[in-house]
Amino acid sequence: MSTPLEKARKDPESMKARILDVARRIFGEYGFHGTTTRMIAQEVGIDISTLHYHWGGKKDLYESVVIDINKDLRQKLVEVEQEIHGLPLGERLDISIDMTTDYLFEHPEVSNLILFRYFGKTRSDGNLDAIIPEFTADIARSMGLARDKKNVQPETMMKVLAVMNSIHNFISGENFFRPMVKVDRERYIALVKETLKFILIPAFTQNEAI
Amino acid sequence: MSTPLEKARKDPESMKARILDVARRIFGEYGFHGTTTRMIAQEVGIDISTLHYHWGGKKDLYESVVIDINKDLRQKLVEVEQEIHGLPLGERLDISIDMTTDYLFEHPEVSNLILFRYFGKTRSDGNLDAIIPEFTADIARSMGLARDKKNVQPETMMKVLAVMNSIHNFISGENFFRPMVKVDRERYIALVKETLKFILIPAFTQNEAI
DNA sequence: CTATCTATCCATCAAACGATTGAATCGTAG
DNA sequence: CTACGATTCAATCGTTTGATGGATAGATAG
Secondary structure: OOOHHHHHHHOOOOHHHHHHHHHHHHHHHHHHHHOOHHHHHHHHOOOHHHHHHHHOOHHHHHHHHHHHHHHHHHHHHHHHHHHHOOOOHHHHHHHHHHHHHHHHHHOHHHHHHHHHHHHOOOOOOOOOOOOOOOHHHHHHHHOOOOOOOOOOOHHHHHHHHHHHHHHHHHHHOHHHHHHHHOOOHHHHHHHHHHHHHHHHHHHHHOOOOO | OOOHHHHHHHOOOOHHHHHHHHHHHHHHHHHHHHOOHHHHHHHHOOOHHHHHHHHOOHHHHHHHHHHHHHHHHHHHHHHHHHHHOOOOHHHHHHHHHHHHHHHHHHOHHHHHHHHHHHHOOOOOOOOOOOOOOOHHHHHHHHOOOOOOOOOOOHHHHHHHHHHHHHHHHHHHOHHHHHHHHOOOHHHHHHHHHHHHHHHHHHHHHOOOOO
């Protein structure tokens, strides 16, 4: 049993995969309503109907993109987790912020789409909400805030959300924030890491018990 | 010289003002592309052309809404500033978070629209970006991070952005986050304040020099 | 009363949208 | 070479979108 999405990821040169890639970028930039299937098709260099042939309706494509994005992010977080395993909390945070930030700056559409789902509203709501945000629990465990994946306290989830959001914000808001602070991209990325560490590390290490 | 927007705010019962109010809500929920002028007109209970008569095109209305929102927020921040003037930093933050959070939970469209502008993209870009985010400097000064409004350092602006964003995130993402943590609204608001203080206060008070 | 201005609705437009259909193209197995 | 399934394209459909023009009612001024 392999879903269409999985099949598309197997061969990155297939039309299905190419469409998915472009769709990630465009949906990430303009959101669901701001994107037209024509924009995607034109960017890929194909006809709209070809897009429909491969992915069905606009909504189906969007959902595939969201699932794809979350899969990627989750995998990245697993990778980070392995890197920092066993280190003291302050260091764990330091490395996590570096790795996650670097990854997201290379794939800003990930942050864009996640924030779009959080804050936006689709006029016709499909509920794929439940599928997504499970890895909050993973992060909580990785940060030493929760023992197991089940029964994560509300207070803990809120903290994890705050952490993840503040990272996504700076990635996704680059086009808006960078002109504000008037720095080039490299400097901006450095500033983001610095700021995140300034904000986040003291909170979690002040009463360190680990 | 009084702009249409100012005129509308004078008389809250005027059609112009009623449209603006509804437009704030709807644009805040669905974003620019997700909102249709028909949705707004229907909610107000008027014809579309009446909306056009008062506010011109969709884009004009949207820009008015954005300016209106930012005016409100700025005024609120001035209010907060007066309340906390002279107190020690930790206390200033504590009270600021309480007041700002309460205000935004009463007017979530403010957070929604601000985040939409940060992370979204309009297919046809108007540049009203420069008008908006000046008060970052005000907040910086209010937090004791900058002397005067001019020449605020990039590092400082980034910190202010991080603070403001983490607040907006929890307001605007309530529909997504609250079901995740499974609490009622009252409890959620309390959790937001608690979490924000947990994250933000240690960072700014650790090496307190003031 | 009449003229003028304001405010509203109704009907309608051109453009853009998501979606579908049917034909054309391509590679491949027999 | 032929036949067939998979893929792509051109053309088009019905709907929704933002926007406009004209008619109507009400208030106000001369």
